[in-house]
Amino acid sequence: MNEFLILAINPGSTSTKVAVYQNTKSVFLKTIRHNSDELVRFKRVVDQFEFRKDVIMKELEDADIDLNKLSAIVGRGGLIKPIESGIFTVNDSMKKDIENAIMGEHASNLGALIADDIARSLPNAKAYIADPVVVDELQDVARISGHPKFERISIFHALNQKAIARQYAKSLDKKYEELNLIVAHLGGGISVGAHYMGRVIDVNNALDGEGPFSPERAGTIPAGQLAKLCFSGEHTFEEVKLMIKGRGGMVAHLDTNDAYAVEMKAKSGDKKAQLIQDAMAYNIAKAIGQMGVVLKGRVDGIILTGGIAHSTYLVDYVRDMVNFIGPVAVYPGEDEMQALAINGLMVLRGDVLPHEYK
Numbered sequence: 402m403n404e405f406l407i408l409a410i411n412p413g414s415t416s417t418k419v420a421v422y423q424n425t426k427s428v429f430l431k432t433i434r435h436n437s438d439e440l441v442r443f444k445r446v447v448d449q450f451e452f453r454k455d456v457i458m459k460e461l462e463d464a465d466i467d468l469n470k471l472s473a474i475v476g477r478g479g480l481i482k483p484i485e486s487g488i489f490t491v492n493d494s495m496k497k498d499i500e501n502a503i504m505g506e507h508a509s510n511l512g513a514l515i516a517d518d519i520a521r522s523l524p525n526a527k528a529y530i531a532d533p534v535v536v537d538e539l540q541d542v543a544r545i546s547g548h549p550k551f552e553r554i555s556i557f558h559a560l561n562q563k564a565i566a567r568q569y570a571k572s573l574d575k576k577y578e579e580l581n582l583i584v585a586h587l588g589g590g591i592s593v594g595a596h597y598m599g600r601v602i603d604v605n606n607a608l609d610g611e612g613p614f615s616p617e618r619a620g621t622i623p624a625g626q627l628a629k630l631c632f633s634g635e636h637t638f639e640e641v642k643l644m645i646k647g648r649g650g651m652v653a654h655l656d657t658n659d660a661y662a663v664e665m666k667a668k669s670g671d672k673k674a675q676l677i678q679d680a681m682a683y684n685i686a687k688a689i690g691q692m693g694v695v696l697k698g699r700v701d702g703i704i705l706t707g708g709i710a711h712s713t714y715l716v717d718y719v720r721d722m723v724n725f726i727g728p729v730a731v732y733p734g735e736d737e738m739q740a741l742a743i744n745g746l747m748v749l750r751g752d753v754l755p756h757e758y759k
Contacts, residue, residue: 405749406470408461408519408526409741411477412453412511415440419457421466422742430738431460446506447499447514454515471526473745474519476512477737478533480504481758483555486536486563486600488744488755491517491528495758504535505608529755531744532560534608538600543695555601556608557592558707564740565706565732566596572730573701580701583692583727585685585719587709588735589658591615593685595692603695605688609646613684616658616709619649620684651677660709667714682715686722693726700727707735 404423411418415436421429433456443449461468476491481498489495491513499510516528536559544553562584563577570577578599585593591614592607605612605620614620622645631641644653652658654677655666666674693700703723705716710733720729747753 403750405472405746407742407745407749408466408468408471408474408516409476409738409745410457410474410512410515411737411741412449412508412515414508417453417456418738419460420738420742421461421464421471422739422746424746425739425743427739429461429464429466431464433457433460445502446508446510447502449508450511450514450518453511454518457515458519468519468523469525471520471523472749473529474516474526475529475531475741475745476514476516477509477560477741478530478535479510479512480507480556481510481513481533481535483535483537484533484758485756486532486538486559488529488531488748488753489758490755491520491530492758495530507534509534529745529748531741532563534559536563536601538602539604540602543603553611554606555604556606557594557601557604558586558588558590558607558735559601560737560740561586561706561735562592562594562596562601564736564743565704568732569702569704569730575701581696581699582702582704583689583696583700584704584706585689586735587615587685587705587707587715589616589708590618591620591685591688591707591709593688593692595695597696603692609642613688614650614681616651616660617647617649619645619653651681660712660715664712664714678715679718682718683722685715686719689719689723690726693723698726703727703729704732705729706732708733710734 407422409420417433419431481495495513513530520526520528534556537555539555546553566582566584567577570580582596584596590607592604594601594604612620655663663674663678667678710731716731748755
């Protein structure tokens with residue numbers, strides 16, 4: 402069996418993760434932290450391109466990684482046009498949409514740009530993205546909101562949800578496409594998706610305004626109260642946006658986005674911390690219940706994943722509410738780097754063909 406060397410790049414809001422895999426075996430993994438002073442000088446996310454690329458190249462050089470041996474470079478996909486699930490070749494259309502921020506700005510947008518720039522200087526490597534947050538497999542009825550000016554859109558943790566769902570299916574000696582699953586990614590943002598035979602037919606917009614509240618996002622909030630706040634004259638548009646994403650959810654209630662710290666406060670007797678922690682778990686469970694209805698009760702498994710799934714207390718709270726729907730499996734944390742590499746490997750082995758972004 403051929404051995405392939407694959408570079409995975411995952412830019413986040415305050416870090417850049419870079420890894421090299423020999424097929425599925427990690428041979429190099431590094432998380433580069435960026436403090437606010439380093440990033441505040443950049444007006445737009447795309448302006449960070451050279452800075453982020455340079456720190457990646459330095460880390461690879463220091464680790465004596467021979468870039469000429471790379472067969473693929475897979476970047477985390479960002480906010481591009483809604484696309485189907487899978488792996489996409491980075492092309493000029495994709496780069497143009499990222500540079501113009503057609504769906505908004507996020508550090509993940511840099512994944513494709515950096516991957517493509519590095520690949521262009523190498524003899525054999527091609528650049529790809531895989532399962533970006535804009536993967537859209539919603540059934541038509543799920544797109545309709547209560548007003549024609551507002552359409553429900555699919556923005557969620559597609560890369561981790563799909564990877565963990567496949568891992569769970571493998572544990573049952575089944576194919577992902579044979580199962581009905583509910584997957585809840587519990588992190589800085591929380592997304593809960595209904596996976597019907599390999600397609601996510603319904604999921605909350607985990608970025609800016611739907612679903613359970615999370616450590617830093619408000620999730621679904623009362624629309625009438627929000628409208629009144631917007632026209633009160635007390636807050637700017639940017640301030641309201643921050644209440645919804647960035648300073649919403651747990652951080653708005655408790656002035657911290659550290660779910661573990663909140664759990665420790667609750668254990669020490671802090672009643673407010675206990676209430677907010679329970680409310681977040683309660684809302685996660687409610688969202689899982691909604692997706693159980695979407696799947697008409699035919700649920701082969703409920704999967705809890707993401708960083709907050711390390712919390713035994715929260716997992717037990719959610720399990721107690723939802724285990725009547727289906728068996729609950731817990732995959733704490735996320736391994737998006739390996740998921741990127743596995744997608745690249747599937748292309749290199751010819752198991753799947755890369756899609757063309759249009």
